[in-house]
Structure formats: C-alpha cells, structure tokens
Amino acid sequence: MSEHNLENKLRKDLGLVSALSLVVGMVLGAGAFMKPPAVLEVAGDYYYALLAWFIGGVISICGGLTLCELGVMFPKTGGMLVYLEKIYGAKISHLYGWMMTVIFSPALIGALVGYFSSVFCSLFEIESTYKMAVGAGALGFIAFINAIGVKQAGYLQTIATACKLIPILLLAIFGLCKGNGQVALFSASGQGIETYAPFAVAILATLFAYDGWAQVASVAGEINNPAKVLPKAIILGIIFLVIVYACINIALFKIFPVQEMVSLGHKASSVASQRLFGHLGGNLVAVGIMVSILGGINGYIMTLSRTIFSMAERGNIVGARYLSTIDEDSRSPVNAILVLVVFSFLYSVLLDADRLSEISMFSIWVFYLLTFIGVIIARKKYPNIPRSYKVIGYPLIPIIAIAGSIYVIYGMLIHQTENGIASIVLTLIGLPMYYYYQSKNQHRDLSVGEVKKYRVKTQYTTALLAIGVVAVLIMYGSMAR
Template sequence: MGKNGLKKEIGLLAALATVIGTVIGAGVFFKPTAVFTASGAPGLGLIAWILGGIVTIAGGLTAAEVSAAIPKTGGMLAYLEEAYGDMWSYLLGWAQTLIYFPANVAALAIIFGTQAASLLGLSDSWIVIIGILVAVFLFLMNSLGAKTGAAIQTVSTICKLIPLFLIIIVGLATGNGGTARLFPISVASHPIGTSLGSALVATMFAYDGWINVGAIAGEMKNPGKDLPKAIVGGLSLVMAVYLLINVAYLFVLPASALAATKTPAAAVANIIFGRLGGQIVTIGILISVFGTINGYTLTGMRIPYAMAVENKLPFSKWLAKLSPKSQVPVNSGILLLVISILFIFSGKFDQLTDLLIFVIWIFYTMTFFAVFVLRKKQPDLYRPYRVPLYPIVPIIAILGGLYIVLNTLFTQPMNAGIGLIVTLIGLPVYLSRKSKFVKVNDDEK
C-alpha cells in the first residue's frame, strides 16, 4: 500500500465478478428487441451476438496486455497517457467523469426504479425516488471500502446468473419452437450488410463495460497475473450466456415476437414459468441491474481520483482526499453521485449513453492500438501477459472498433458530433491546468 493508502485487497474472484457484473446488466434483458428488429431474422441476430462477442473478446485479449503491463489505478487513463501522452488521457478522464460513469449509473438506476415500482405496484412517481435511493445506497456501501464494494459485486453476480440460467435451461428444454426458429439467416426486407451492422452495434451496448475493471488494477493483489484472467474469463462467460439465452428466447418465441416486445425476457418467462414468470424475471432484472450499478460505482469513483491526485481537475485537493477509515476516494464518489442524480432528474439518460458509446469506442480503439505503440516505444517493458496470435487479434479488435465508430458517425452524425463536442470541451480545461499538473507515482496514490 502506498503512503496515502489505496489498499491492495481485490483478488481474482472479485475482479472476475466486476467484469461479469458490469457487463451483464440490463442489456441481456432488453437488447434482444433491438438486435432482432435490426436483423429481421433469427439467424442474423445470433450471428450479430457471436460477432459482438468475438470483437469484445479480441478487445479484451488485446487490452489485457496493456492492463497487465501498466497495472495502475485509473485503467485506460494510465494506458493512454503511457502510449500517447497526457492530453488523450485527460480527455478520456474528462468524458468518463462528466458523462460516462454518472450517465450509466443514472440510466441503470431508472431501470431499477421502473422495475421495482412495477413489482411493488407503485405509481410512476416512485421511479425517480427509488432510482436515487439505490444510487445513494450503493455509493454508501462502496464508501465503506473496496472490499465491501467487491463483496457486493461477487454476491450480486452469482445471484443474477440464477434467473438467466433458469431461462436458458427451461427455455431450451420446454420451448416448442425448436431449431426451426433459428432460421432463416436473413430476409429480403433486411439487406444483410446494413442489417448485420445495426444489429452488431446493438449488441455492443450489451457487451460494454468490461474494460472498466482496469480502473481497480491499483487495488488488486496480483494485477499482472489476475487482470488478464478476469477480463478474458469474464468475457468468455458473458458471450456464452448471451448466446445461450438468445437461443432459448428463440426456442420459445419467434424473432418477430421478440422484436415486437420491449421486455423479451419477461415475455418468454411468462410462457415457460406461467403467471409468476413476470415477477421472477423482474426480480432477476433488479438483481442484475443492482450489480451493474455497483460495478460502475466501484470503478467510476477511481477515475476523478486518479486525475485529482495529479492536480488535473478543478478542486483537485478535495477530490484527491481518501476516507481516513476506508481509504476509499469518497469525495470523487460524491461528485459522480451528484452528477448521476442530476441525470436522473433530466430524463435524457438514453441519449447521454448513446452519445458516449461513440466517444468511448474511440478511446477503446486507441487502447487496442496502444499494444503496437508500446511494443515499439518500450520493447523492454515487463509484460506478464502478451496478447496471443499477435498481430491478428489486435487487428481484429481495432477493425471492430473502427467499424463501430464509423458506423455511428455516418448513421448518427448529430449524436456523434455532440459527443465529440462534449469531450473536446475538456481541451481548454486541460490547457489551462497543464502547468499545474503534479506527477505522482502509482504507489503513492
């Protein structure tokens, strides 16, 4: 532990749970609608889920080399600074602090509030109240220490997999659609090129969040050995779960029915479990979203803290303070909580998330390319893990990232433009504070 004290107490199981718990959230329950609407056919939809998993695993395998070689608190902030300089690192941290983490917490909190109000028979006026309460509760739990937040993540991840596996097992065993509903691959009304592209982008929302485990590398017991295992192992399990549950969906309902409902998991559960199906899936969604909010809270508060200890943000002295008892960056967590609550009241969560997905994938792709940059700039850097099948796997990750960025740029130019503007607002702040930056070694953070 450094002299200011981030405790190294997170092991492989907790890191693995953070990857799985952050990725598996609302997407597994809601994204099949968007995927099968875009694909128009069950086969093409399943292909999109597979390709999304392949791109994500390739990205995980690639980013794991950088993560293990640079096991510093801040995750991508540290990777980009090492490869490209502090400007790109700063812009990423700015976007993550102002939008990415708080907007995700807010959107997920609203989903939690919506599902909880429905389960308890409450009016819609309770949605915002419940959303704020769950965001505050998880902030308080994570303020008790990294070990507490990691424990919540581990328990919620195990619990959230139970309803998923129930749907998979019972759906495959009792669904009367059989393999007939896995075909055709495509339909004439949905050209394969554009349809597959839109469906693939939809799956990437469901796969998002895995890279954030790198933000807790500074608090892991053995990051060089455990971080790559957590990323690759976690993503492999996520891909298997996503593919199996979508096959189970198709065994029960045709793709057209899944595309027509906003809650495909609940619709399937109502058929295979009877009248209690909706309640069972709602509880599963609540547990899943709860764990995902915890994952974003656990990792998110480390981002402004990592920047503040180097005096990169306004009010850095306050943001860099650790709780004397738990040695957790509580003040940075308060900042993200306040922004999250404002987003909950704004009602524009989906738009904020859509904007940032475009921006964050720019930085993801830069992280993948950093493998090439660092191997050239620092050939002697200790790498406890090296990406397999180099350079094929990194190239797959980079091409996948470029496709997502360019697809959004051409299909949603307004959203892409706004996302870039919001991120680039951080540039004048960076220039005004650059002379005040203080370099701090990671073991002193």
C-alpha cells in the first residue's frame, strides 16, 4: 500500500482539551434531547429504556477502547479509512470511504441540520418555509470557521462544548431534584406501552446519541502525541457521556409519565424545562439544544471532511484532485469541507432528519464491526508494530464490541429492512467505481492533491457564497408563504 504524505502538511494543533471537546462536542448534541422519547417508545418501559442507554454506552466504550489501538498504531488523518486499508486492503477501505462520502457523512450532518432548523424556527416562531435558509446559514457559518483553520474550528468546538453543558446540567440536576416522581428508582414503574420493535432498535437509537467517539481518530494526524491523547480523549469522553445521558433520562422520567413523554417526542426536553423553570427556562434549553447541535455539526465537518480528503488522495473518486487539495493559508482541506457541506444541505432538504439518522447508523455500524474484528487480525498481521496503547482486557473487550455490533445490525435489518437494503446497495455502488479507477490509474504515476494558494482567501469566498444562498432561500420562503 502506498503512503499518502500530503497530510504531513496539515498542522498538528489539536491537544487533549480540543480532542476531548471533539468527542464530547460531537456526541453530546441532538441525541441528548431528541432520542430519549424515541428510546422509551421502542423499549416500552422506563427501565428497559435505561437498560438500552446503558448497553449502548457499554458497546460504545468497548468500541472506543478497541478502536484506540488501531488509532495509535496508524495515527494517520483518515481514521477508519486507514485502518481498514491496512488490515483488509484497498477494496474494503474504498467501500468504507465511498460509504462515508455519499451516505454517512452527508446523512448524519443533514440530520443534525434538520434538527437545528426545527429548534431554531420553533424558538423564534419562524415559519417552516424558512427552514432551508436556517440550515444553509448554520452550515455556511461552520464552513467559514473551518475554512479559516483547524485551530479556530477547535476553539469553536471547545466553546460550544462548554456552553452546551450549562442547560444540560440544569435540566439533569433540577429534574432529578424537583421532578414530580413519575418513576421511583429501583422499584417497578407500573407504567408501560406496547411495542413490537426488537430491543436492538432501542439500543440503535441510543447509538445515534453516542455516535461520534470514533470520528476523533480521523484527525489523529493533526493531534500532538496521539498515542497519549487519543485513548484518553475517547475513553474519558464516553464515560462522561454515559453519566450525562443517564442523568438526563432519569430526570425526564421523573417529570413525565410514559405516554406523555412519547407523545411529546422532540419537544419533551423543552416542555420539561418549562415545567421546571417556566417559559424562560424552556427557551434557555432550546438555545442549549441549538448550541449542542451546532457543536456536533462543527465536529463532524472537521473530522468527516478529513476522511473524504484521505479518500481523494487515493484517486478513486470523482474530483479526486479537487477534493485532495489543501489551502495554503489555513492548511485545511477546504474543498472537501465545501463539498461535504453542500451534500449535507441537499440531504437535509430531501429527507426527514430521523430517517437520515437511521440510514447513517446502519451504514457506519457495518464498518465498525469490521474494524473491531480488524484489531484481532492486526495482532497477527502486524505483530512487530510498536503499540504504546493496547486494548484493556483483550480479547474480552473487542469481543463485546463485536457482539454488540452484530446485535444492533441484526435489529436494524429486521425492523428497518428498507433503510438497511438502501444503505447496502448505495455502498456496493462504490465497487464499480473502484474497479474503474484502478484500471484507469494502474499504468500511470498517480499524483493528486496539492497545497494551493488561492487568489481570494477561501474563508471570504465561503462566507459570500453562504450569504448568497441564504438570501435566495429567504426570498424563496417569502414567495412560498
């Protein structure tokens, strides 16, 4: 396998605080507020719902501990793209990169944009016809910050992570202390609803809320001392999130009976805060939700654009030279960022946020499974590579991660067959493209990507384009009223 050295031009500006903020910032977003009612609806009971959150956390922790070994062995920008290439070869890594480019990345960010737009329009009482303009504005702002540089995007991630904790902690603490006691801990709830979905679907819903821990490995090439920082960031981040999610769920369970919480859906957190703090409190939590989602969008654009960049460096996708170009001023893969932003916006317009989240989760967990198995394979395939970090409790921890992955994939295929088949078909479309580019490039020296200095700074171009798109969409919204 050839080495891709252009990434050495990327700045190594991320430390433990920024990396930890990436984990918490990407994970602690829409899922903390949007998914508790969905998990409860599928689980059917408070305690089954809490069990689903606990199991989802255990799977994520075991997955994070397992993935860390590969992240330290191969501290390259691109994360799982690199791990799969080293372990399974170029074909599987290409399928993963293709899936990330056309399914997971735009679908996940598109879902977050959809959630952000809904909360924004609800808070400011804006008509739904302006949701596209709100989504375009949010994406344009994040693209502008990332076009300036990874350090500035890291600062935004740290600030967003710190700000979002305030309303989350208020809701959790006051809900636990002042909730009217709909559920008495460690005793039977006496409440429940009928559900026909397998329990694995409830775990799947929690995994959307937990997802993001793996993506910090995508910027390993931009982390100082990744062997030390990467495991700490992933492990500490996930443990913190398990505790936060447990507190938020118990707080909500103490405020709402089962039927009411399920019927409220995405509004449950705002209504809960209004009951605790009044109308102003509800608005405060709505602002917190928006900050959380904005931090998630920023974190995913930072990391997932690097995966697209690494994919383009291999020359196996359309526009490889364009997507693998680094801006000389910011030392960021600005073109990959812009393409990801555009496709994410289109997905948010075309599909519902909940469906986008389901499609993205199914797509990524198939490859998570391959990566967890890959840690065991790598022990035999690369026995002499130094490992400053090894999986704690090997092989038990990887086996738990593998078993958990198989279980949730099974649940998704049984309950959401249509989304599963669509994801598989879209992923396999990448195979003909792989063979085409392999045939095209095999007899020539492949040289893609460059460090390019633009005549107009990319952040200014990005800002102007975003403002123009938002203006057009506002006009469209006004005409559609």
